[in-house]
Amino acid sequence: MPHDVDLIILLAVGFGIALIFGYIAARLRLPPLIGYLIAGIIISPNTPGIVADMALANQLAELGVMFLMFGVGMHFSLSDLLQVRRIALPGAILQIAVATLLGVGVSMWWDWSFGSALVFGLSLSCASTVVLLKALGDRGLLDSVNGKIAVGWLLVEDLVMVLVLVLLPATAVLLGGKPLAHAATDQSIWITLGITLLKVAGFIAFMLIIGKRLVPMIMQFVARLGSRELFTLTVVAAAVSIAYGSYAIFGVSMALGAFFAGMVVKESDFSHRAEEETLPLREIFSILFFVSVGMLFDPQILVEQPLHILAVIAIIMVGKTLAAMALVLFFRYPINTALTVGASLAQIGEFSFILATLGVSLGLLTLDAQNLILAGALFSITLNSFVFSAIEPIQRWIRERSHLARLLERSGDPLAMLPDEVDQDYLRDQVVMVGYGEVGRRITKTLMEQDIRVVIAEENREIVENLRKKGIPAVSGEATEPSVLIQAHIMHARLLVLSPMDIIDIHRIVDIAKQLNPRIEVLCCAESHEEAEVIRQDNVGLVFYAKEEMAKNMSQHILHQIELAHHTTTSNH
Numbered sequence: 001m002p003h004d005v006d007l008i009i010l011l012a013v014g015f016g017i018a019l020i021f022g023y024i025a026a027r028l029r030l031p032p033l034i035g036y037l038i039a040g041i042i043i044s045p046n047t048p049g050i051v052a053d054m055a056l057a058n059q060l061a062e063l064g065v066m067f068l069m070f071g072v073g074m075h076f077s078l079s080d081l082l083q084v085r086r087i088a089l090p091g092a093i094l095q096i097a098v099a100t101l102l103g104v105g106v107s108m109w110w111d112w113s114f115g116s117a118l119v120f121g122l123s124l125s126c127a128s129t130v131v132l133l134k135a136l137g138d139r140g141l142l143d144s145v146n147g148k149i150a151v152g153w154l155l156v157e158d159l160v161m162v163l164v165l166v167l168l169p170a171t172a173v174l175l176g177g178k179p180l181a182h183a184a185t186d187q188s189i190w191i192t193l194g195i196t197l198l199k200v201a202g203f204i205a206f207m208l209i210i211g212k213r214l215v216p217m218i219m220q221f222v223a224r225l226g227s228r229e230l231f232t233l234t235v236v237a238a239a240v241s242i243a244y245g246s247y248a249i250f251g252v253s254m255a256l257g258a259f260f261a262g263m264v265v266k267e268s269d270f271s272h273r274a275e276e277e278t279l280p281l282r283e284i285f286s287i288l289f290f291v292s293v294g295m296l297f298d299p300q301i302l303v304e305q306p307l308h309i310l311a312v313i314a315i316i317m318v319g320k321t322l323a324a325m326a327l328v329l330f331f332r333y334p335i336n337t338a339l340t341v342g343a344s345l346a347q348i349g350e351f352s353f354i355l356a357t358l359g360v361s362l363g364l365l366t367l368d369a370q371n372l373i374l375a376g377a378l379f380s381i382t383l384n385s386f387v388f389s390a391i392e393p394i395q396r397w398i399r400e401r402s403h404l405a406r407l408l409e410r411s412g413d414p415l416a417m418l419p420d421e422v423d424q425d426y427l428r429d430q431v432v433m434v435g436y437g438e439v440g441r442r443i444t445k446t447l448m449e450q451d452i453r454v455v456i457a458e459e460n461r462e463i464v465e466n467l468r469k470k471g472i473p474a475v476s477g478e479a480t481e482p483s484v485l486i487q488a489h490i491m492h493a494r495l496l497v498l499s500p501m502d503i504i505d506i507h508r509i510v511d512i513a514k515q516l517n518p519r520i521e522v523l524c525c526a527e528s529h530e531e532a533e534v535i536r537q538d539n540v541g542l543v544f545y546a547k548e549e550m551a552k553n554m555s556q557h558i559l560h561q562i563e564l565a566h567h568t569t570t571s572n573h
Helices: 006-027 032-042 054-075 078-083 085-109 114-125 129-136 145-171 188-226 227-248 252-268 270-297 306-330 335-346 349-360 367-390 391-401 403-410 438-449 461-469 482-487 503-516 527-537 546-571
Strands: 431-434 454-458 474-476 495-498 521-527 542-545
Touching: 006 032, 006 054, 006 270, 032 270, 032 367, 054 129, 054 145, 054 227, 054 252, 054 270, 054 349, 078 085, 078 145, 078 454, 085 145, 085 461, 114 145, 114 306, 114 349, 114 367, 129 145, 129 367, 129 542, 145 188, 145 252, 145 335, 145 482, 188 227, 188 252, 188 454, 227 270, 252 270, 252 431, 252 454, 270 349, 270 367, 270 521, 306 367, 335 367, 335 391, 367 391, 403 546, 431 438, 438 454, 454 482, 461 474, 482 503, 495 503, 503 521, 503 527, 521 527, 527 542, 527 546, 542 546
Parallel strands: 431 454, 431 495, 454 474, 495 521, 521 542
Antiparallel strands: none
8 A cells, every 4th residue: 555654754853853852952951943944954855865745844834833723822811911011002013113123224224125124023022932931831931920020021922923924914015025826916906905904803803702602612621521632622623613614704813723723722710621631742843843834944045144044133122122121121120020021032933934934935036035034033043042031140330339329219109109198107007918819908908907017018010009099008129139128128127028939039138137136926828838947947937838728728617517526425425
């Protein structure tokens, strides 16, 4: 029996080489993604040796894009975005505008057409969500305020890029490109654009009204059956069918369809399970996507156009980063936040590849331009981990040497000081609460119901603004800075309550608090049993760990119930 083995060869060779180079990248403490891109370069037609089927690779890449966007949709949290909207929304839009203008400026200098320059600039403006989530996760920053701002910023970028992917085919002719193969060419560009926007609006409405209810309902029904494979199949079927349906019915890109499918699945009560069950599949297809992207790259450009590549890397890693840092400082966030957001954006990834591939198919980008984008991605992702590692030393250097930087962080900031109307009597024997997360909110509510005075120290400026509107004294800033605890009047406080945070930060805050008020009592929330043990050994203060407290409360309840039952039995006898 004859075998058509092109697909098997592509998968076997692609996965095999991706595994080897992914392993090497991981050993070098680089994102494995670099290994996958290199694997693609090795099996591409542009390099000698094994050559995989490009047409097949492109189809697998399409699947990869769908699952990547599905994953982005599942990470998309509207509540997280709303928490940091005042900085993330204007910051991301302005930063995209700056990076796009830099890309347009450089490419116009190279005598490219405006259409090419615009697509090129947009490709350089959006960072990789995959790389960022990995970098923040590895450093334990995902749940920090800085992490939330960076993720919120990237979510806005992703949404803008999704919009660009939708609008670009409709505006391609206007920008000097050619329409897609299936697009109508006889109608006005504005009619095309209008129809596209109507279709997108119709699709979003359909997804939010019907999809948001229907998909979680189906998932709930399947989950009750107790079959793991059926549940996984339901999630995958939802992702692929919504992505294809959006393309076939509404004319919307499959990427947008998959993104909304992820958002809809996230609304379900079983979203965590869905994420866990589909993770291996998403990972496999995203690997295939990066391998196929690597196959498009021609290494010859490194020799032919080194200065062009340096210019691209400079825009990604210097231009974007400085623009983002300036915007964060403008919104009066501390240097630490500015550095974290800047480092988060010093790379490009999956959206850049998707946009570049679309630009080539629309005749707006040349293959050289695509190669420049791919080279920029390769170098920026490789160097991004080093940029993150440099945050702490840079911050230390700035704070040690620059009085101006210290002033820049706090000067003239109304949220960095308690309002004048706070009564001085209130700031005696109060509880200072560092962090206003879920734990902080509940404790504060209970204390205030008992008329106990509370002052909140919180990094998120929007939370501080909302607290002040409710009449709760709050100060903005990192509690590791003495000025924040001084503003919270720690000198006269009775108790210091610390929300879950890094052990190093706990030590810093407690050291400052003890210097200012040696008699203060400290209460800490630990995130794990190991963390709780370490804090107890260090004798920092009283430590509470959620699972321990739950077990304690449940044990007490059980003992109480048994005691009641015993008394009832005794009295009956």
